[in-house]
Amino acid sequence: MALIQFSPLTLKTFKRFRSVKRGYWSAIIIISLILLSLVAEVFVNSRALMVSYEGEWYFPTYGAIIPGDVFGLDYQYETNYRDLKQKFNDEDSDNWVLLPPVPYNAFETDLTVGNYPPNAPSFETQHYLGTDTVGRDIVARLVYGFRIAIFFSLFLLICNYVVGTAIGCLMGYWGGAFDLLFQRLIEIWSNIPFLYVIMIIASIIVPNFWSLVIVMLMFSWMSMTWYMRTATYKEKEREYVMASRALGAGTARIIFHHIIPNTVSIIITFIPFSVAGGITALTSLDFLGFGLPPPTPSWGELLRQGIDNLQSPWIVSSIVMSMVLVLTMVTFIGEAIREAYDPKKHTIYE
Amino acid sequence: MIPRNIQSMNKFIFLSLILVLTYGCSSQDGNEGNVTVGTTEQQVVPVVEDLPEYSVSELPEGLVWLTNEDDPVFADPNAKPGGTYNEYMPSFPLTLRAVGPDSNSGIRGYILSNQLSLTDIHPNTRKFMPALATHWAYGDDNKTVYFKINQDAKWSDGKQVTADDFMYTLDFMRSEYIVAPYYNNYYNSEIVDVKKYDDFTISVTGGTAKPKDDLLLYYSISPTPRHFHKLDENWVMDYNWLISPNTGPYQITDVVKGKYVEFTRNRNWWGNDLKYYQNRFNVDKVRISVIRDPETAYRHFLRGELDTSILTFPNYWHDKTNDKTYQNGYIHKIWFYNDLPQPAAGIYLNLDNEIFLDINVRYGLAHSINIQTMIDTVLRGDYERLHAMHTGYGEYTNTEIRAREFDLDKADEYFSAAGWGERGPDGIRIKDGNRLVVVLAYSTQLHTDRLVVLREEAKKAGVDLQLNLLDSATYYKNVIEKKHQAAWMSWSISLRPSFWQHFHSDNAHKPQTNNITNMDDPEIDALIEQYDNSDDVNARTELARTLDMKIHESGVYIPSYYVPYVRHGYWRWVKLPEAYGTRLSDTLFDPMYLSLFWIDEEEKQRTLKAMKNNESFEPVTIIDDKYKVAF
Numbered sequence: 001m002a003l004i005q006f007s008p009l010t011l012k013t014f015k016r017f018r019s020v021k022r023g024y025w026s027a028i029i030i031i032s033l034i035l036l037s038l039v040a041e042v043f044v045n046s047r048a049l050m051v052s053y054e055g056e057w058y059f060p061t062y063g064a065i066i067p068g069d070v071f072g073l074d075y076q077y078e079t080n081y082r083d084l085k086q087k088f089n090d091e092d093s094d095n096w097v098l099l100p101p102v103p104y105n106a107f108e109t110d111l112t113v114g115n116y117p118p119n120a121p122s123f124e125t126q127h128y129l130g131t132d133t134v135g136r137d138i139v140a141r142l143v144y145g146f147r148i149a150i151f152f153s154l155f156l157l158i159c160n161y162v163v164g165t166a167i168g169c170l171m172g173y174w175g176g177a178f179d180l181l182f183q184r185l186i187e188i189w190s191n192i193p194f195l196y197v198i199m200i201i202a203s204i205i206v207p208n209f210w211s212l213v214i215v216m217l218m219f220s221w222m223s224m225t226w227y228m229r230t231a232t233y234k235e236k237e238r239e240y241v242m243a244s245r246a247l248g249a250g251t252a253r254i255i256f257h258h259i260i261p262n263t264v265s266i267i268i269t270f271i272p273f274s275v276a277g278g279i280t281a282l283t284s285l286d287f288l289g290f291g292l293p294p295p296t297p298s299w300g301e302l303l304r305q306g307i308d309n310l311q312s313p314w315i316v317s318s319i320v321m322s323m324v325l326v327l328t329m330v331t332f333i334g335e336a337i338r339e340a341y342d343p344k345k346h347t348i349y350e
Numbered sequence: 351m352i353p354r355n356i357q358s359m360n361k362f363i364f365l366s367l368i369l370v371l372t373y374g375c376s377s378q379d380g381n382e383g384n385v386t387v388g389t390t391e392q393q394v395v396p397v398v399e400d401l402p403e404y405s406v407s408e409l410p411e412g413l414v415w416l417t418n419e420d421d422p423v424f425a426d427p428n429a430k431p432g433g434t435y436n437e438y439m440p441s442f443p444l445t446l447r448a449v450g451p452d453s454n455s456g457i458r459g460y461i462l463s464n465q466l467s468l469t470d471i472h473p474n475t476r477k478f479m480p481a482l483a484t485h486w487a488y489g490d491d492n493k494t495v496y497f498k499i500n501q502d503a504k505w506s507d508g509k510q511v512t513a514d515d516f517m518y519t520l521d522f523m524r525s526e527y528i529v530a531p532y533y534n535n536y537y538n539s540e541i542v543d544v545k546k547y548d549d550f551t552i553s554v555t556g557g558t559a560k561p562k563d564d565l566l567l568y569y570s571i572s573p574t575p576r577h578f579h580k581l582d583e584n585w586v587m588d589y590n591w592l593i594s595p596n597t598g599p600y601q602i603t604d605v606v607k608g609k610y611v612e613f614t615r616n617r618n619w620w621g622n623d624l625k626y627y628q629n630r631f632n633v634d635k636v637r638i639s640v641i642r643d644p645e646t647a648y649r650h651f652l653r654g655e656l657d658t659s660i661l662t663f664p665n666y667w668h669d670k671t672n673d674k675t676y677q678n679g680y681i682h683k684i685w686f687y688n689d690l691p692q693p694a695a696g697i698y699l700n701l702d703n704e705i706f707l708d709i710n711v712r713y714g715l716a717h718s719i720n721i722q723t724m725i726d727t728v729l730r731g732d733y734e735r736l737h738a739m740h741t742g743y744g745e746y747t748n749t750e751i752r753a754r755e756f757d758l759d760k761a762d763e764y765f766s767a768a769g770w771g772e773r774g775p776d777g778i779r780i781k782d783g784n785r786l787v788v789v790l791a792y793s794t795q796l797h798t799d800r801l802v803v804l805r806e807e808a809k810k811a812g813v814d815l816q817l818n819l820l821d822s823a824t825y826y827k828n829v830i831e832k833k834h835q836a837a838w839m840s841w842s843i844s845l846r847p848s849f850w851q852h853f854h855s856d857n858a859h860k861p862q863t864n865n866i867t868n869m870d871d872p873e874i875d876a877l878i879e880q881y882d883n884s885d886d887v888n889a890r891t892e893l894a895r896t897l898d899m900k901i902h903e904s905g906v907y908i909p910s911y912y913v914p915y916v917r918h919g920y921w922r923w924v925k926l927p928e929a930y931g932t933r934l935s936d937t938l939f940d941p942m943y944l945s946l947f948w949i950d951e952e953e954k955q956r957t958l959k960a961m962k963n964n965e966s967f968e969p970v971t972i973i974d975d976k977y978k979v980a981f
Contacts, residue, residue: 064775075758077810078777109806111727116668133665134728134799203821294798294819295805308645311669 016340023336026329033326037147044102044143048081053095061100102126104137106144106297111135118305118312130314132305138318144297146326152209153278159217160274161267164224169255171225172232179229186222194219195290202290209292216281224270231263265341272334276327283323299323393592396580404517409547413487413496418479421472425629425946426927431615433949435633435924435941436656438641442608445590449523449530457611457638463942464598464613468497468516468554468570470626473932473944476744478566479626482511482573482597486566492559492885493542495569499550504620505575505595513546515573516554520544522574527585541571561887567845573597599631600942610639613942632948636941651919652681654958657949658920658939664730667917676919679967680957684926685917687978689933691742692912695840697790699906701868702859703835705786712905714764715788716754718811721910723756724803729911734981736909738898740847741981745887748895749981751902753909761811770812779812787814792838793825801838831861832868838910839866847894849878853901867906874900914978922967923954933977 006014018024041061042049051058053071060066065078073079073087085097103126104110110131111117117135121128129138171179201207201215235241236259244258260267279299285291286300294301299319306316439456447453448461468483478486483497503511522528523537543555554569575595579585593602599619604612613636621627641647648666651659652675661667661683675681697719699706706712725733738751754760765771770779770786779786788808792801801817808815820828829837841852841864851857855875857865877900881893901907916937920926924939927946931938939947960967 065777067773067777075810076762076773076777077758077812107802107806109727109803111723111803116664116727116730134802136802203824206818206820289795294795294817295802309665309669311672 013340017336020336020339023332023334023339026332027336030326030329030333033146034150037143037150040143040147041100043100044104044106044137044140045100046081046103046105046108047078048084048097048099050098051081051084051096102128102137102139102143104140106136106140107295109135110137118309118315120312121314129318130312132302132315133309133312138302138315141297141302142299142318142322145299145302146322148209148292148297149279149282149299150275152213152282153275155213156216156220156278157271157274159213160221161224163217163221165228165260165267167221168225168228169232169259172229173236173251173255173259175233182225186225189219190222192219195288198285198290206293207291212282212285212291216278220277224267227266227270228263231266232259235259235262265343269334269338269341272330272337276330276334279323279326279330395578395592396588398577398580402514402518402521402576404514404546407545407547409496409551410489413489415485415487415496415498417485418472418477419625421475421477421479421626423626423628424472424474424927424929424932424944425626426929427629429629429632429925429927429946429948430950431617431632431634431948433633433951433954434635434637435939435949437636437638437658437941438647438650438656439611439638440640440642440644442640443611446593446602446605447586447589448594449533450528450586450589453530459940460600460613460636460638460942461594461596461602463940464596464600465572466597466621467572468499469566470570471567471934472626473934476934480624481570483570488562488565489553489555491555492562492565493557494553494555495565496547496551496553499552500620501550502620503597505597506601506616507575507578507595509575509577509595511573511597512549513552514549515576516552516571517544517546518576518579519571519574522576522579522581525581525585527581527583529586540568544571558882559885561885561890563887564846598942599627600636603635608640610637612637629946631942631945633941654680654921657924658918660937661917661919662913662915664728664732667732668730671919677966677969678961679969680922680961681919682922682970682972683917683919684930684938684972684974685915686931686935686938686972687915687975688931688935689742689914689977689979690936691740691843692736692914693840693843694739694741694907694909695736695912696838696910697908698837698839698866699908700832700834700836700866701870701906702832705788706835706906708768709905710764710768711770713754714761714768714770714811715813716905716908717757717761717764718808718813718815719804719908720756720807721753721804721908723807724800725911728799728803733911733913736912737981739901739907739909740894740898741912742843742914742979743847743894745891746847746894747981748898750895751899753902754905756807758811761813765812773812777809777812778814785814786812787816789816789818789835790838791818791820791825791828791834791836793820793822795819797838829866830863832859832866834866837866847898849874849894849897850882853897854878869901869904869906871900871904874904912981921954922957922970923950924948925950925953929976930972930974 036043041047045061047060049059049061051060051071058066060079060081067077068075068079071079071084073084081097081099082103085099088095088097110125110127117131118133119125119127119131119135121130127137127139129142131137132141167182171182197219198215205211207215232255241254241258244254249257282291283298283300283303286298287304288300289304291300292298299322302315302319306319309315441456443455443457444452445455446461448458448465466481468481469478469486470481471477472479480500482500482503484500485498487496488494489496499511499513499516505511520537520541520543523530523533526534539557541554542557545553545555547553554571556565556569560568578595579589591605599621600613600615602611603614604610615631615634641650647656648659648670650656652673661671667683667685671683676683699712699715701707721735725731725735735753737753738748741747762771765779765786770781772780774780774785790801798817798819805815805817828834829839851864853865853867853869853874855870855872857863858868858870874897877893877897881890881897884890884893916935918938920939925948926938931946932944935944
């Protein structure tokens with residue numbers, strides 16, 4: 001027996017989603033990227049995956065740092081595993097180091113005297129997309145920047161939808177004065193220029209991940225309310241709502257058990273576009289300097305650097321390509337979802 | 351089917367983005383309305399009915415009148431007059447007044463350069479030389495200087511410059527109608543009195559006794575045209591866009607609001623034949639246009655629409671000059687070392703912060719800050735390590751001070767002595783469960799690249815150096831209210847080291863003062879008081895050197911770097927004198943201050959023709975280090 005029983009309708013929607021090939025594959029790629037980004041430390045990191053030293057094994061990826069003197073080096077700060085690997089190779093000993101494919105983290109500045117950043121992509125130094133203006137690896141900045149951007153956007157989406165759906169449903173379900181009051185409130189609130197508010201806030205406090213989510217939430221929860229309000233208005237007049245009310249169900253039960261499941265197609269259709277919106281919003285803010293504080297890896301900051309240093313085209317091309325790819329894939333997913341939920345294809349006359 | 355509000359929000363952000371990206375270009379050809387403010391002939395000036403009259407005092411006996419006509423000239427006799435010089439400013443000024451609200455604009459420097467003062471400093475010998483005054487004499491009180499005004503000196507409207515115009519400066523600067531508290535205060539406490547002895551002889555008296563060498567630095571005031579100003583409560587508004595008569599070689603002749611300000615050389619200028627003014631101020635017109643973004647301005651320069659550009663930043667000098675305009679020799683490069691007081695740049699620690707109470711922590715931190723690597727990598731080895739707070743002040747500079755170098759062993763020793771010997775799981779030092787965090791406030795995105803290097807290097811010493819980028823207004827508020835832990839700061843230079851504002855206990859532990867380290871030390875207080883009250887040059891320089899050493903020993907200031915040169919790119923039709931510049935040149939292309947360059951119109955035509963025909967010249971890069979000083 002299957003763990004979760006999907007209704008035939010859901011299965012049919014899913015099948016339809018799968019039939020839109022580019023959307024389906026985009027979804028697979030994006031979801032894999034998100035999952036992989038959770039363990040990005042394994043692929044893109046200055047810490048080694050494994051060190052075998054004097055017969056003992058070390059796994060430095062997660063947890064406390066291992067100071068250099070543990071491996072017989074003459075310093076107490078974190079071991080530089082790239083140098084350690086070089087040292088072991090030179091000594092020709094039994095000790096070995098296994099480095100991740102990209103052996104840099106997003107913060108360390110790979111600087112040597114006489115070699116001035118930004119450096120062009122090179123397989124020899126393993127900076128596959130080059131370095132930025134301080135000598136940080138661009139692959140590392142992109143990967144960790146992606147992780148921050150995508151999770152920022154997902155958290156923002158969840159908050160927005162919870163607030164927006166709740167208020168929208170109540171407006172539609174209760175109607176009357178409550179509806180009227182919130183309509184006016186939302187109209188006024190949406191006219192506050194968001195960017196100015198962000199600029200003012202950024203001049204007072206140093207924004208961090210959560211404070212930015214909250215500020216963005218304050219100015220974007222309104223979008224969902226209109227759609228949910230309309231949908232609820234429509235649904236609450238339907239017989240099944242009347243029937244459950246006749247059976248004695250309360251407001252909460254009717255909204256959560258009856259109305260929302262029947263309007264879920266609206267919510268799901270919007271998700272990919274909100275994700276794309278969240279990523280661009282954060283990138284734009286970082287670009288303008290009102291986003292996450294330095295040295296947080298960020299796409300906006302990379303874009304800024306790229307535009308300021310057009311003579312080092314690898315910076316601007318990496319970040320523009322990444323943005324175009326991610327945003328296009330998200331849009332493909334959105335398109336496929338819309339296709340899957342298209343009511344015109346669910347007709348019983350089919 | 352994108353939600354309307356999300357869509358519109360993103361659109362808004364993106365529109366703003368596009369605006370930011372293109373504003374620099376669009377403002378050049380946008381329709382901001384060609385409001386011509388006018389020229390000196392057209393403007394309507396309030397009529398001044400009662401010219402102030404001043405009483406005449408008796409000139410003391412036995413004054414020894416001094417002048418300086420013997421120093422070498424620094425201009426080039428081959429300079430040719432003529433041509434238009436194109437410059438840019440990042441925003442259009444909000445007023446043409448040089449004092450009062452909003453007057454601190456991009457063109458204020460040009461306006462002030464044309465309001466000559468009584469004497470000038472020779473830019474090579476550093477001796478005083480005549481400007482509006484021909485002679486000067488020192489009083490016995492070490493507070494008063496007497497001046498003889500040049501009888502040829504004229505305002506740009508043809509009126510004679512007389513002693514009354516200097517007397518009027520005092521009235522004007524003390525007036526509350528000009529809404530300039532700084533000047534109100536300065537002309538009450540620093541300049542105490544101006545006296546008139548006849549139409550062309552005056553004296554200026556200061557508030558405190560100073561060494562003779564310094565008196566002229568502080569008391570060479572400028573005249574104010576009393577026939578032009580009608581001081582009343584409407585002065586700030588009425589004089590917003592009026593062009594004041596001046597005594598210098600250039601006068602504003604054209605103002606198009608939002609677009610440009612144009613100055614024209616007064617060919618009948620009274621100073622034309624004076625020894626030190628000859629062959630200077632060569633260009634006929636100087637047009638300063640608004641270009642909002644330095645990057646855009648640089649593009650305009652590469653197209654020849656601006657004549658010169660500053661290339662001091664390493665990325666400009668090394669990377670942005672890889673262009674065919676340089677390779678074909680159309681644009682020349684010059685790296686010119688000067689010998690000027692250097693801004694006191696570096697990290698200032700707030701002693702009111704608990705962890706800095708222990709001097710070992712201050713020393714340990716200094717040894718954890720890797721300025722040298724920052725200079726050698728992101729700054730490409732172009733900047734120099736700064737050692738003492740007051741560098742480049744001649745005898746006042748203590749060249750024995752050596753900044754604490756990055757040294758992990760020494761850092762460890764000092765931190766251990768302060769109880770920060772142990773390291774946590776992330777490699778950062780801990781004491782009683784607290785991590786060793788130092789929050790460094792700074793105010794410009796431009797410096798992030800440099801500070802990131804310090805942060806990564808400090809980790810090795812077990813210090814979590816957190817970077818706190820603040821918007822510049824917030825930053826200054828924070829620092830001046832002493833809310834910072836450590837500040838990345840650069841104090842601008844002054845004529846002489848001034849310790850009282852930065853290190854005297856009078857200014858410690860209270861907001862709105864410049865003692866941002868909260869230094870509060872009776873020994874240092876006593877030295878500062880001696881320094882401020884000394885009128886003997888040797889004692890004063892000795893005290894300044896001692897004070898700088900005390901500051902070094904206290905460990906409150908970690909010096910960063912200084913830049914003892916200026917770098918420019920300039921089109922080949924802009925010509926420099928044989929010596930390129932002077933010891934005190936902070937730029938080689940200020941058209942109104944020093945102003946030694948000229949524009950060769952024939953060369954310009956030749957160059958433009960060559961560019962059209964794809965002909966090239968020999969590329970030119972000049973490095974001139976005759977004024978280079980090692981500190």
